[in-house]
Amino acid sequence: MIIPMEQVYKTLKSVDDSECSCEKCVEMCANRPCWGIPKDIQRLIDLGYAKRLMQDYWAGNFSDVPFDPDNFDAHYDIMIVSPAIVKREGGSAPFMPFGRCTFLTDENKCEVHALKPTEGRKAKCHHNSSVNLHEYIARTWDTPEGKSVVEQFGKLMGWR
Numbered sequence: 001m002i003i004p005m006e007q008v009y010k011t012l013k014s015v016d017d018s019e020c021s022c023e024k025c026v027e028m029c030a031n032r033p034c035w036g037i038p039k040d041i042q043r044l045i046d047l048g049y050a051k052r053l054m055q056d057y058w059a060g061n062f063s064d065v066p067f068d069p070d071n072f073d074a075h076y077d078i079m080i081v082s083p084a085i086v087k088r089e090g091g092s093a094p095f096m097p098f099g100r101c102t103f104l105t106d107e108n109k110c111e112v113h114a115l116k117p118t119e120g121r122k123a124k125c126h127h128n129s130s131v132n133l134h135e136y137i138a139r140t141w142d143t144p145e146g147k148s149v150v151e152q153f154g155k156l157m158g159w160r
Helices: 006-015 022-031 037-048 118-122 133-140 142-156
Strands: 053-058 080-085
Touching: 006 133, 022 053, 037 053, 053 133, 053 142, 080 118, 080 133, 080 142, 118 133
Parallel strands: none
Antiparallel strands: 053 080
């Protein structure tokens, strides 16, 4: 069963925001940029941060869709725009998208803290929710709004 989009947004909203900046939380930013919902990333683009973003993707297998080797159409990649890994700004995420977020300063502070994407606002060292934030956020990109932001980013980067 695929979770309806209204439930995805309702579930994401139910996870409390976090203000933690402990070593474990900062390590998240040092290892992989957080993902935002399309609205988060559109705001960063509108404020002139497009060249600090990258195209990423969710590799098409959701926890609520059983893998069926005879139906690959049920498992498809979803394109996403996210804060970039350092030296990937304005480009694409590598196959294994691990590396320091471009917005993490030398002082280990988030440069865009007030605009932090949803995953960064909700992830915490003591994550006590059963919600897979990464997966739920990926689902928000499989919408007309998400596809529009991906298309806009591609045009801004000269890819489309």
